[in-house]
Amino acid sequence: MSDRYQDLAHNPVGKFLVKNLGLPNPPYLDRYSGGALVKGSVLTGSATSGAKAGSVAKEVTAALKAYGIDATGVRADGKKYKGLVFDATGIDSAAGLVALQEFFTPVLRQLAGSGRVVVIGSLPEEAATESAAIAQRALEGFTRSLGKEIGGGSTANLVYVAAGAEKTLGSTLGFLLSPKSAYVSGQVVRLGTTGITKVAPVKDVTKPLAGKVALVTGASRGLGEADMRTLARDGATVIGLDVPPLADDLKALAEELGGGYIVGDITSADAPAQIAEYIKTHHGGVDIIVHNAGITRDKRLRNMKPENWQLVVEISVGAPQRITDHLIEAGLVNRGGTVIGIASIAGIAGNNGQTNYASAKAGVIGWIQSLAKRVADQGITANVIAPGFMETEMVKTIPLGIREAGRRMNSMSQGGLPVDVAEAIAWLSSPGSATVSGNVIGVNGQMLLGAS
Structure with missing residues (x-):
């Protein structure tokens, strides 16, 4: 469905009204259309004090190189930069958080439109000291706030890396720095x-599947x-x-x-056996289940x-669990396979008139x-x-207001497209994302209120 307001905001009269009335200004987002993952240069930096200072920086450099991303320290x-990556794993105290300000403040004005910011931290629960846990948990507030500041279709995301997983950053950095993550922020x-x-x-970052x-x-x-089109684009055989x-x-x-298909009702008693037989x-065998x-x-x-409650829950989580x-x-x-459940922002933040749907989608997360x-x-x-x-x-069935x-109530001031969800699914399905598990990824443009 087209966004007429977005088109209005970009014509001469609309630009004047948006600027002078302080109205939402939804940018045209840069989405992936083939070729290099990142069309531009990425600036990297790292904390210079603390017990783990710079420990992940060399892995970041190697990962970016492996995915064909031009990077410099x-x-x-x-110069305009398409992405900014900061290794914050070395920050082990509240005072050390100033390293974030020292890196980002001078360079934020150099971030290109639809730019990408990625902060890398260590899991707070693995921190050696209480001070380090505080500092690493603080990265969430920093990154989410920055995502709401930068505008222009740019995004900011945080990657926590468990000890031993430092060499597995490539697929995640490739996704978060590329136009594939256009609607993923905070x-x-x-x-x-x-x-x-x-x-x-x-072997081939253009055909990882x-x-x-x-x-x-x-x-x-x-x-x-x-989902079908994007997974097929990335090399998968789709059913x-x-x-x-x-x-x-x-x-x-x-x-x-060039794929296959199964016609059936996932809630039927024989659905699991029917799918398995096919x-x-x-x-x-199967590698990816969406x-x-x-x-x-x-x-x-x-x-x-009761029947409307049960049907929604059954389709969203009951049948998928059994299958x-x-x-x-x-x-x-x-x-090496992956299972991906589709929840909803409603399952995190709730929604008026959707107790059944929100329960089902929260159940998907659990x-x-x-x-x-x-x-x-x-x-x-x-x-x-x-x-x-x-x-x-x-x-189209939702009332206009x-x-x-x-x-408008997100950092992008616009709705997402189906391909935005599909790109996230393709990233999670890649063999390079095998250390990404148990995550809940919001593809929501970063909601301004409530859940991120």
Whole structure:
């Protein structure tokens, strides 16, 4: 669905009104269109005091080089930088946090439009001292605040690295520094928290999913269609699943992408066995499972019908849990595989009239975080994507006032696109992201109020 206000804000009359009335000014976001991940130079820096000062800096340099990203540690006056990366793992006291100000203040005006800021820290729970834990936890407040300051479609995100996972930064830095993360800001990514500290090499960063098999539910339209297209673009063989009324759309999409399809209802008793049989017969196993299927049946709790409560919960989390467990128990999820659950900002912050939906999506988070711990010894990862306001066909049913509030109440002053969710899924699915597990990633433009 087009954003007419965004177009208005960029014509001469609109620019005048936006500037003089202090109205939201949604920038046109830079999204990935092929070629180099980062089209421009990235400036790096690191804390120069503290017990771990600069300990991750060399790994950052190696990771950026491996992903074809031009990086330098020397600032040049007047030069524009597409990204800024700061290794803050060496900050071990509240006083040491001034290193953030000393690095960023002089260079922020040199950040290009749709620029990227990434701060790298150590897990606070692994800190050697209480002072170091304080300093590392403070990075979250810094990064989220900076994300709300920089504007121009730029983003700021934090990456916490567990001890031993320092060499696995490449895939995550490649995503967060590139246009693929256009609608991801104010997020905290944790690497190595489930004990997985090694990744397989990515031979081709433009086709990181080559040789992988991906299953996407709710695949025929909207977010699911974008997931299918993006995973296929990155080299995966895709299998789409959707309900019988959408079978024609599903088949056409699968055939266009050279993939397969399953027509069925994920809530049916035989769905896990049906899916398992298809995967075993046609592919022998699956590497990526994206539980995208979901519905809304919005009513305030006082008017909620039991069947509408149960259906929403069943589709969002009950059926995905059963299907995943069946595939894992059958040995059909390959080692190095990943399971991705789709939650929602509603599952984090709540939403009026969506107690069923918010419960279901919060349940997705609880399930996936538990699953991540359970399957880590099999080399399988599990993560959650929590979209915010997305420009899908569904928004046409939202009243105008609520629709505009949803669009404007984030750091980007606009809704996201289905491809923004798909890009995050592709990043989490990459072999290079094998240490990213148990995470909840908000694809929401960084909400200004409530959950980030």
